[in-house]
Amino acid sequence: MKRRQVALLLPAMIASVAVAAACTTPTAAPDRKAGTDRTAMTLADGYEPESLNPLLGYGEEGVSKLFDGLVEHQADRSVRPLLAADLPKPAPDGRSWTVKLRTGVKFHDASPFNAEDVVATYRALLDPAYASTVKSSFGMLTGVNQVDPETVRFDLAYPYTPFAHKLVLGILPNEALAQPGPLAKNPFGAKPVGTGPYKLEEWRKGEKMVLAANDGYFEKVPKVRKVTVVFATDDNARAQRMKTGEFDGTSLPPALAKTFEGNGYRQITHRSADYRTVTMPMANPVTADKGLRLALNHAVDRQGMINAFLAGKGAPASTPIPQALPEFVEPAAQFRFDRAEAERILDQTGWAKRDNGIRARGDLAASFTLMYPVGDAVRKDLAQAFASDAKAVGIEVKLEGLGWEAIEPRMGKDALVLGGGNPFDPDLKSYPLLHSSFGGDGFNNPGRYSNPAVDRALEAGRREADPAQRVAQYREFQRAYAADPGMVFLAFLDHTYVVRDGWSGYQEVVDPHTHGLTWGPWWNLQDWTPQG
Amino acid sequence: MSAGAPSRARAIGLLALRRLAFAVPVLLVVAVAVFLLGAASPFDPVYQYYGVQIFSASAEDVARARTELGLDDSVFVQFGRWAGTLLTGDLGDSRSFRQPVAQVIAERLPWTLLLVTVGLLLAVLIAMVLGVLAAWRQGGWLDRAVTATGHALEGIPPFVLGLVAVAVFTLGLGWLPGGGLTDAGETASFAQVATHLVLPAVVLGVSQSPWLVLHIRQSLLTVLAEDHVTGARARGLGEPMVVLRHALPTALLPFVTLLGARVPELVTGAVLVEEVFSWPGVAGAVVKSALAVDFPLLVALSLLATAAVLAGSLLADVAAALLDPRVATDG
Numbered sequence: 001m002k003r004r005q006v007a008l009l010l011p012a013m014i015a016s017v018a019v020a021a022a023c024t025t026p027t028a029a030p031d032r033k034a035g036t037d038r039t040a041m042t043l044a045d046g047y048e049p050e051s052l053n054p055l056l057g058y059g060e061e062g063v064s065k066l067f068d069g070l071v072e073h074q075a076d077r078s079v080r081p082l083l084a085a086d087l088p089k090p091a092p093d094g095r096s097w098t099v100k101l102r103t104g105v106k107f108h109d110a111s112p113f114n115a116e117d118v119v120a121t122y123r124a125l126l127d128p129a130y131a132s133t134v135k136s137s138f139g140m141l142t143g144v145n146q147v148d149p150e151t152v153r154f155d156l157a158y159p160y161t162p163f164a165h166k167l168v169l170g171i172l173p174n175e176a177l178a179q180p181g182p183l184a185k186n187p188f189g190a191k192p193v194g195t196g197p198y199k200l201e202e203w204r205k206g207e208k209m210v211l212a213a214n215d216g217y218f219e220k221v222p223k224v225r226k227v228t229v230v231f232a233t234d235d236n237a238r239a240q241r242m243k244t245g246e247f248d249g250t251s252l253p254p255a256l257a258k259t260f261e262g263n264g265y266r267q268i269t270h271r272s273a274d275y276r277t278v279t280m281p282m283a284n285p286v287t288a289d290k291g292l293r294l295a296l297n298h299a300v301d302r303q304g305m306i307n308a309f310l311a312g313k314g315a316p317a318s319t320p321i322p323q324a325l326p327e328f329v330e331p332a333a334q335f336r337f338d339r340a341e342a343e344r345i346l347d348q349t350g351w352a353k354r355d356n357g358i359r360a361r362g363d364l365a366a367s368f369t370l371m372y373p374v375g376d377a378v379r380k381d382l383a384q385a386f387a388s389d390a391k392a393v394g395i396e397v398k399l400e401g402l403g404w405e406a407i408e409p410r411m412g413k414d415a416l417v418l419g420g421g422n423p424f425d426p427d428l429k430s431y432p433l434l435h436s437s438f439g440g441d442g443f444n445n446p447g448r449y450s451n452p453a454v455d456r457a458l459e460a461g462r463r464e465a466d467p468a469q470r471v472a473q474y475r476e477f478q479r480a481y482a483a484d485p486g487m488v489f490l491a492f493l494d495h496t497y498v499v500r501d502g503w504s505g506y507q508e509v510v511d512p513h514t515h516g517l518t519w520g521p522w523w524n525l526q527d528w529t530p531q532g
Numbered sequence: 533m534s535a536g537a538p539s540r541a542r543a544i545g546l547l548a549l550r551r552l553a554f555a556v557p558v559l560l561v562v563a564v565a566v567f568l569l570g571a572a573s574p575f576d577p578v579y580q581y582y583g584v585q586i587f588s589a590s591a592e593d594v595a596r597a598r599t600e601l602g603l604d605d606s607v608f609v610q611f612g613r614w615a616g617t618l619l620t621g622d623l624g625d626s627r628s629f630r631q632p633v634a635q636v637i638a639e640r641l642p643w644t645l646l647l648v649t650v651g652l653l654l655a656v657l658i659a660m661v662l663g664v665l666a667a668w669r670q671g672g673w674l675d676r677a678v679t680a681t682g683h684a685l686e687g688i689p690p691f692v693l694g695l696v697a698v699a700v701f702t703l704g705l706g707w708l709p710g711g712g713l714t715d716a717g718e719t720a721s722f723a724q725v726a727t728h729l730v731l732p733a734v735v736l737g738v739s740q741s742p743w744l745v746l747h748i749r750q751s752l753l754t755v756l757a758e759d760h761v762t763g764a765r766a767r768g769l770g771e772p773m774v775v776l777r778h779a780l781p782t783a784l785l786p787f788v789t790l791l792g793a794r795v796p797e798l799v800t801g802a803v804l805v806e807e808v809f810s811w812p813g814v815a816g817a818v819v820k821s822a823l824a825v826d827f828p829l830l831v832a833l834s835l836l837a838t839a840a841v842l843a844g845s846l847l848a849d850v851a852a853a854l855l856d857p858r859v860a861t862d863g
Contacts, residue, residue, distance in 0.1 A: 050583050050628070057585040131597040133585035182600050184581055190631050205629050205636075206820070207712060207812050230712070232810065240703055241710065404586075405574045420587060432588060442594055443587040 038502050038530030040226040044238045044250035047516040048231040051189030052200065054170030055125055055132040058192075061422065061512045062168025063523045065211055065227070066108075067194035069168035070099055070118065075509045075524075077325075077424050079164045083113065083171055083195065085150075087164065094159025094465065099167070101150045105218045107173050108199040115146040120174030122154070129180040136442070137428075138166060159463045161470065162425035170194060197222050197526035207231060222526040224503070229517060242498060249499040251520055253378075254311035257496040268497045268521050269313055272511040273322040273423035276382055278370065278488040279416045281447040286368045287415055289361075291349025292395065296488050297335040299342035299393045300386060306491050309381040313494035318485075319478045320430045322492045324423040324510040327471055333478035335485075342393045351394070359394035367396035371410065372417040374401035379417040382490055386417075411446035418446065421492070422512035426474045427462045434458065434486060449486030456480075497521050503528045544853050551846045558842065559835055564611070566834045570827050571607035578603055580628060580824040614828060624828030628820050633832045637814055641836075643713065644813035646725075647732055648802050654737025655744055656791070662741075663748025668775050670753060678749070682742040690739035690801045694808035697735050711810040732809040739801050740794065747790050751783040758782070785856050792848020795841045 052058045054067050062069045071079040071088065081087055085100040105113040122144040124130045140160040145153050156163065176188040183189065192200055197219070198211035211227040230247065232238045239256045241247060252260075257267050280287040280296075287293065302316035315323050318334045351359040351366050359366040372383040380401060387397035400414075407416060421429050432444040435458050439448035457477035464470045495511045497520050505528035506521055522528075578598050579586055586594070598604050602613070617624055623633035666678040685693075702710030708731050709715060714724040755761060756779050764778045799815065806816030814833060821829040 050580070057583055060585070128593075128596045129600060131581070131600040133582045133589060133597070136585075136590040136593045137588050139590070182581075182597070184601070185625055187631075204713075204812060205631070205639075206816070207810065232711070237711070240698075244702070244706065244710075246715065403574070404579060405576050438590075440591075442589050442591045444590065 039224060040228070041224050041248045041503070041525075042228045042230065042246065043517050043522065044230045044232050044242060044247040045517045046231075046233055046235065046238060046251060048206065048233075049516060051184065052192040052203075053183055053186065053189040054172065055121070055130065055134060056183050056189060057133050058189075059170055059518050060134060061424075061514055061519060062170070063518045064170050064194070064196060065198045065518060065525065066192050066196045066200060067170025067172075068196050069170055070101075071164055071167045073165075073168060073424060075507050077510070079168070083118075084167070088154075088167055090159075090161075090163070090465070094161070094463065095156050097154045097156070097163055098147065099152050099154070101152065102218065103150060105195050106216055107195050108193045108214060108216075109173070110216070111173055111175070113171070113173075113195055115149050115152050116174045117171050118152045119144050119146050120177045121169070121172045124172075124177045124180075124183075125169070127180065129182075130177070131182040131184070134169070137432075141166070159465070161462060161465055162427050165424045165428060170196070198227060201226075217526075220526065223529045224525060227525065247500075248502075249497060249521065251495065251497045251517065254313040254494070254496045257498050258311065260498040264501050265498050266501060268499055268506070270495045270497070270509065270511045270520065271315070271322075271324055272492055272495050272513070273324050273421035273429070274419060274493045274495070274511065274513040275317045275320055275322065275421045276379065276417060276419050276490045276493065277317070277320070278383075278386055278490065279411070279418055279447040280449075280485075280487055281412055281415065282449065282486075283412045284368055284414065285364055286366060287447070289349065289351075290484055291345050292351060292366060293485050293488070295342040295345040295349075295351075295393060296390060296395065297485050298338045298345065299395070300389045300488060300490065301337045302335075302490055303337070305382055305385045308385065309378060310491065310493060313496055314491045315494075317489035317492050319481055319489060320421065320433055321426050321474065321478060322421065322423060322510075324492075325426055328426050328474045330475040330478035330482075333475075333482035335482070339393060346393060346395075353394050357391075357394060358396045365396070366394060367398065369398045369400055369414040370417065371400050371402050371407050371414050373404060373407065378493065379419070383417050386488070386490065408443075411443070412440055412448065416446060418443070418487075420513050423510040424512070426477075427458070430474075430477065431458050431462060434481065447486060451480060451484055451486065453480035453483075454486075495520065502531055504531050505529055540853075544850055547853065548846060548850060551842070551849075555839070555842045559838055562834055562838045563615075563831050566831050567607065567611045567614070567827060570830060571610075575824075576603075577601075577824070577827070580826065610827070614831070623832050626821065626826055626829035628824035628826040628829060629817070633828050636817060636829060637832060637836070640812055640814040640817055643811060644802060644806070644815050647729065647736060647806070647811060647813055648798060650729060650733040651736030651740065651802075651805075652791075652798065654733060655740040658737060658741040659744030659748050659787075663745045664752060664775065664780065666745070667749045667752035667756065668771070675749075678745060682746045685739070685742040686746075688739070689804065690735060691804040691808050693739050694732070694735045694805055697731050698808070701731060711808075713812050732805050732811050735808075736798075736801050736805045739805075740798060743794060743797075744787070744790065748783060748787055751786055752779055755779045755783045785852060788851045788855065789848045792844045792846075792851075795844030798844075799837050799840055 049058050052066060054064065058064055059067060062072050068082045070082065070084040072082045074080055083102055083105060085102045088097045088099045090097050101115055101118065107113060125132045125135055125138060126141065140156045140158060140163065141154060142157050143155040147153050172188065173193055176193065190203060197214055197217045199214050200209065201212040202210040208228055208230045213222040213225045215221055232241060235253055235256060238250050239252055242250055261267050280293050282288045306312060306314040306316065321328050323329060346359055350361045353359050370383050370387060372379040383399050387399055390397045420433065432438045434445060434449055434454055436450035436455050438444040439450055440446065454477055457473050457480055461470055461473035461477060464473055499521055505524065507524055509523055511519055578594060581597060581601060582589055582594065602610065614624055626633045626636050629636045662678050666675040669675055698710040701708045709728050713728055714720050761774060761779050764774045802815040803818050805811065806813045807819055814836065817829065818833050821833060
């Protein structure tokens, strides 16, 4: 019950209790529901999953509460074995990985977990008949086999060093995958059975989801026994309901989150690897020009955008490698805001200023269209700021807010504000985003950026087993990219959350570009304990 | 009268049968139209299937998934497939809710019926009280206030009313919950649902009431000027007796027809109100299914809405025919 409501109802309650006491035995006033029972937690989420099936992308980064992967990510970005008994081991040639499995683990329905479940899960992922939506990010995987009941082997098309990060995928019981067919038709997505610390008690679609602690969990049984996740898409609505005391936590845009500082709430800011970038399609004669792309990278005031639109919560981005991967960041590949330098490059590369203030080279005016997904306020703000910074150096950017369906066919010709990112390994995002083999492949590398030096470094990076050599390759990749930037990276967005006091166990972490409260401060909710 | 009754009943029965027979082609046309509109829309259902994974999916995998899902088939093949399964009693699977359409409707329809019934009863109640009072004291301050507010309300869409109600009663005063079926984490008990029903039902009722209020007022004014009322007054009957016993029943007849005719607005109102209050009803699902180009669910919901409109006008006509022997049964 809401606080203000309680205050207003108090006199009425006293009166009714007094009346009741007069005729029957005295009854206690009802408990305040939210706030007192710290073993139950209510969270509000702006994003409701379509399905709870890991093969349809639920808990893609391995933090799903309901499922466990063979390994899981830790706060320091490393992986630790979860359903695996030890860390996965690559063969000397790097073309296969062997995983020893934990024994004695049971699914929520009490059926035992074993190698068959792992094999069934990954085979369904690879089998087109199941139409798994995460298949594309497993391009290196060719097959999965059971070596013995406690061991599985993954066969790869090429050596892939960050493969352990892929094994965070939640494991399904093989019974759920007995029937081949598009997974959307599989009732499992609404009635999931995993091995995770929580099991699904109720899912009222469009409204809320109730998770209950899994008493048979093979690690620590969660102290927060019940988690209710309420779905409320609108940021303002969520903030308002949070204010009435209905929720114990939610994610909010920085400006709204700030209003909760103090009063029993704490604002939590997570750094993230969640970038926003402007693509520069190679099929467009304006954006394909190397000088113009370089100039734009100097012309945009990244910190200004962060201060103006993100309440300062973010970090400037020049490449897809975030500060969250500090050892991989190449300092020489960072663009400074330098309008004079941008103008100098444009002058040098033949983009002369015309009477109307817009530059042109021959008949070609320095003008292009920038698309952004309509309804995404942050991307719209960034697009507008980008356009005004470009205008200041004589480049005209025409803005168009569109739905994704309208954006997709035009991505090859028109620029787009694109987002993505994850903090676990530089390969996971950089390769599909900038390698030429992914050019024009769905939303991967939509501008068809192609740079042999970048390709070489990215290929070497994913195959290299030696950590120091890998770092060198990714730094080389960034230098090659910065010499011929294929995009204009703008910022890594911080994610901001509001959490009610009363629990301990929060551990700081760097967020991926995830949707929903599987991640965020609650990524390790199973380890939280109620206080007081 | 007694001799005419059986044939009158038969005429009304025939009216109902004719309307029901007419409903079949109408429903069929609606189903085909929704399907064709959906096919012509720029939305691609494969986006719904993929969700955010679309951003890392390769073009080849997306194409494979399209084939597996049968999205590349012509719209006629897709419609044929849907119609075929429909005949076997299977409404198909909803892509946006990822559960069978029948289940989506079964879970949500009761909440919509509850909301709409309470909302409509409120609207009728408001109309009766305010309409009668306004007509009775025509030109008085109450009449002026009711008429002005009524005309103003006609122009205000229900969702605006809903947002204002949330701003005042949830955020300002903190009296009532602003959304959902229950408080977060509560089971759907009577007390929970009742408190959560208040705002959406009142908003729906109030948003539907201006037409009804103004209509009752107007028809009561007409009736009050008629001979039988003047006669009643002349006989020295008390004002309440004259208005409630003599004038109101005559004025209510067209009101019944109006109620039936307002079902489409009631359906639209329910969609908006459910959306604003995150009421887990079937009307709110319309928005989601439309945005997701969720053919199976969208067609089912459109048919449901069409059926509601047809049933509304049929019930109104039957009621009018039953109440007033002068009403023709268009036969």
